[in-house]
Amino acid sequence: ILNVEQSPQSLHVQEGDSTNFTCSFPSSNFYALHWYRWETAKSPEALFVMTLNGDEKKKGRISATLNTKEGYSYLYIKGSQPEDSATYLCAPTGNQFYFGTGTSLTVIP
Amino acid sequence: KAGVTQTPRYLIKTRGQQVTLSCSPISGHRSVSWYQQTPGQGLQFLFEYFSETQRNKGNFPGRFSGRQFSNSRSEMNVSTLELGDSALYLCASSALAGANPGGTDTQYFGPGTRLTVL
Numbered sequence: 147i148l149n150v151e152q153s154p155q156s157l158h159v160q161e162g163d164s165t166n167f168t169c170s171f172p173s174s175n176f177y178a179l180h181w182y183r184w185e186t187a188k189s190p191e192a193l194f195v196m197t198l199n200g201d202e203k204k205k206g207r208i209s210a211t212l213n214t215k216e217g218y219s220y221l222y223i224k225g226s227q228p229e230d231s232a233t234y235l236c237a238p239t240g241n242q243f244y245f246g247t248g249t250s251l252t253v254i255p
Numbered sequence: 256k257a258g259v260t261q262t263p264r265y266l267i268k269t270r271g272q273q274v275t276l277s278c279s280p281i282s283g284h285r286s287v288s289w290y291q292q293t294p295g296q297g298l299q300f301l302f303e304y305f306s307e308t309q310r311n312k313g314n315f316p317g318r319f320s321g322r323q324f325s326n327s328r329s330e331m332n333v334s335t336l337e338l339g340d341s342a343l344y345l346c347a348s349s350a351l352a353g354a355n356p357g358g359t360d361t362q363y364f365g366p367g368t369r370l371t372v373l
Binding site for chain 1: 258259288290295296297298299300303311313345347358359361362363364365366367
């Protein structure tokens with residue numbers, strides 16, 4: 147079992163603010179790190195998958211970085227919009243996906 | 256391409272009963288994984304099937320079982336239901352095994368089945 151920690155647990159920001167969250171995981175036996183966005187009443191949606199130390203991925207206003215040596219990944223949202231409100235899950239993979247409990251983001255208009 | 260579908264979407268059962276949930280993966284995907292989500296918990300991995308074989312199993316009691324058919328559709332069964340089994344059950348499909356090789360294969364999730372045990 148791989149212990150995955152995400153912080154903060156929840157976050158409220160004003161529309162237009164930029165924000166970031168952290169995913170921490172043991173760096174041994176690491177294969178890849180996935181980020182998902184999970185909106186209420188919908189299915190989790192894949193955002194990024196990263197494998198290499200120093201990897202950076204970007205999708206619109208959302209970006210992510212990976213540090214495999216120290217075992218963490220950051221997810222950044224620039225200029226948050228109400229439609230960004232969701233729970234953001236990270237999942238490092240070993241022989242399976244190990245999901246964290248997520249960061250719940252609420253963007254206040 | 257049609258997405259991952261799960262049936263039923265909602266289910267109410269009583270303690271001691273058994274339940275079967277169904278998952279149809281994206282066409283061409285051979286791997287199906289099942290997860291349980293309860294309040295305050297992350298997605299807890301139940302098991303993964305690939306080409307009709309269980310490849311990996313999470314830390315759940317034997318009351319939880321599954322299978323996969325030759326068309327990659329999967330079913331999950333929970334016997335002797337307990338109140339604590341009330342949860343959202345998600346399945347996810349991927350082209351290859353969920354985390355092997357290399358761990359980069361994306362999982363695509365269905366909408367889930369909400370199980371309530373009374």
